Amino acid sequence: MPRTKNPNYTQGVGSRSTGRKRVASKNVESVEPQQLFPHQGIRYPQAYIDRKILAGKILDFDFCTVENFPIVGWLNDLGLEPLFMINLPYYPDLIKEFYASFCFSTSVSLSTSVNGIPMMMTYAFFSSLLNIPCNGTKARSNRNWVEENGFSSEECVHLLFGENAQLVDKMYSRNLRLDYRFLHRAVATHIIPKYGGFDEVTHMGAFTMFHIITGRRINVPLLIFIHMKAIHALENAILAYGNIITKILIHFGLNLNDEVHHALQSGDKLGKGTLGRMGFKKHKRLGTWIPRDEDSDRIDEENEGDEEGKEAQGQEGMDPAVESSPVHVFATSQFEQLMQAINGIESNQRNMETELKSIKRKQIRLERKLFEQGLIGNEGITSSSSPEDEVEDQNTDIEDLRDHDDDQMDD
Structure with missing residues (x-):
């Protein structure tokens, strides 16, 4: 049965405009933003109607400070706190138009258009917009370990998974100690967004965590910049960075008054609820966070909601054969x-x-x-x-x- 269009998304698109959309999408890399969808009222092509959107997240710094989680110190040392504090609503239609309208990109810049307003961006622009440093390593690899002087994949695996861990085919977050696992969740929602599950740790995710934990500089604006282009390039990738895109739209003076939007909910906060969804609870007598199956005081399972994700690049990971989790042992x-x-x-x-x-x-x-x-x-x-x-x-x-x-x- 053919899929029908949703008029709420296409806003009055006729049959004649459908052909125009197809022609435009084929030449998306060679035309100007205003030429992509010349028919008045079309915001994005048919393929974007059913594309899923990953809501932004915000880190609960107060909770992490009270619980003495080291993630606060790690982010503070690298000046990355502002990235995890963006508490803005996201606009589904504008996010889809933002990604669908990518028309020109190089290794250092990309351009798009939303509601007829052209937007040119570089990773230095993201640094200024997000108020985070634009320095550190620029190394990146989607499917394999990053090869860079001063970085050892063995050292990275031993730091994250224990001295007895071995390099094998896949890495899993369930084998991380609690504070590293919480950091992995933050990296997988803010820097390299995922949708569908957080169990797998990708090579780039481990590389990013290693730099944050050890205090080594990593160019996060460049990671976000490259990841956005990867999302556009993949046909069914989840549309991420919703709250960052809102910040971009505000920067370029877009009128958001009449747009449908969704504010962040309690489930979009990385904190106590996140630990519950990860399968941990706070022991009443010890005051420490332990796996639920190690204590008789059980609490109800929380709904994962949109927090779970699948990485847009489709990266493959590796999982070391690891020793017992230090959190469980302790x-x-x-x-x-x-x-x-x-x-x-x-x-x-x-x-x-x-x-x-x-x-x-x-x-x-x-x-x-x-x-x-x-x-x-x-x-x-x-x-x-x-x-x-x-x-x-x-x-x-x-x-x-x-x-x-x-x-x-x-x-």
């Missing part, structure tokens, strides 16, 4: 130590209670002997605290009598 060891300490305290308490009962029984027996000898009155005898104590006292008295009779027989 949390389990600490929990076992705590439980051993609690059991020890309970055992000591039981021993103390037994000793106190023994002392009390001896006191009662002594008072009774003193009473029998007329040295104290009946009111001076301590009463038993429970029926069980009385039974034990009686048994003790019987044993004392037996011992007394045995002594007399020996005499």
